[in-house]
Amino acid sequence: MTERNPTRRVVEYRLERLFVDQDRDLVHDTIAAALAWIPGRGKAKRQQPFHFEVEHITGTQRARVQLDLTWDMLALESAVPGLRDQVRRLQTGRSAQREHITELAAYALTFVAISVLLPGRRARAFRKGSAPDILFDLTPGALRGVESAGRSSGGKSALLLIRNGTAARAGKQKVPGKASLLADRADVAEVHLSLWSGAPRISIMEQIKP
């Protein structure tokens, strides 16, 4: 991981670093989906590095980070045997389920965001039934973690819909935003939102609490 520009922060991150920065057992099963999802469908886009524009919000401070993501397939394959075939199956397999690929890719990218933007923090556990998805402190009544979500497309407006929710419309109920739901949680001491759009490659990382 290197920083090139102090004014507009550019961060290069090699995906194989995740096996050092985070718990390798948690990272392991997200890598294939990340590799299948990040390049997108258009051939022209399939070239490293993959740039993500990340808006990092903590309190009243906003910072822009260009995340340049690269990987070495050989190095990744030594950590995840059979990775190349897995990626191929996810990209071309008739039965592959796109929503779960997006979900896993968002977890992988959230692991990257934790490593880059919350240095020293390590994911310890993961859950699906209630927020936050990724936890670095499991203390009951004082959870600390990151809520993650991904969309294949839609850019910032799609991510803001996840953050803010949608108002009630004819025939449709109001969908509460993740930010307010997390803020309401008495059992969560610290939480961040990590949202990812695949096309365009945009992300929001925001500290919601405290």
Place this chain on the structure above:
Amino acid sequence: MSTAAELYEVNLVSSSKLKLRATAGLAEGTAEAIFDACVLFHEAARLERRAVEALAPCPPEARLAGSIEECWCLLEGSDPDAAAAVWSRILSEQEDVDRATAQAMLVRLRPRYDKSIKSFVRAAQSHPVLGQIGRTHILIPTNSDERRKALRATLAVLQQFPGVPLLWAAASRLADAVDNPELQWEAIIKALRLDPNNTALRASSLLVAAERLRPAQADAYLAPVHLTVHRAEAEVCLMLAFSEVVLAERSPGTREARWTRAAKAVNAGFPRAHAEWMTKILNGLRLFLEASIAKRKPDPDLLYRAGLGRLAATSGGKPIDALLTEATARVGAMYGSSVAA
């Protein structure tokens, strides 16, 4: 010695890894990968439960979060049947948590649960034969066409919900009824992979192995159970003993050794027999084995002497066959109660 907090965390961390691996299986999307994912989600659900149970006293939010995660895992593992049991617990646990927190915690689960239950009910109701089984509690129809229809319907629901162990168990019994031994074995093993702590399923799988696999394969399946029979549940002892009796019939050269092993399993079962029917069937089997080992013809009044007069009066045929049929039905009827436990 681990503290309660450490045990809590160890279980949650283990569950986390399983959930991620399972989600990767769902992403792959083949029938085999999805079934494997269901198995992993079921294991993760058990770990979530264990985590909460390790933490005593457990704060209400952590208890609710544990149940929500357990329920979610069961839904992801295509088992709305088991998820429904957890849902009723969630409704009572949310009362102990402040309203805003409980609502925020349940916002993801509630719509997912409603949708899953609705489609499960719809899937079952689209097959009238399953409704009939539900109403009459008779799984195996007497008519062979009806049996085939019931099996087809069960498999159709399983295609949509491959994580329901009770449906796999039902498919196994129906496959037996239509003489499809491969499916009978495959289905009971799938049920058992989803619910490995279900004693009745484990016990029944022994008999299916003895009846449907080649003797050498069956022996390989039974061998580890023989090694632990001294601490096995009564149902397992009973069905292990019957398995050896069945195998003794199939491979006459090994009869004496098998009857002796069966007698050992019966003796191990007595102290843990939890119901009168179990003790009586064990008794009947003991009488049969004593006669067989002594090379005597089994007493035709064996069932009466074991206290199974009604069975003796209604069964006809060989007493050992009547005992086996009775034991299979009794243990089969326990699948659901083991799941609920």
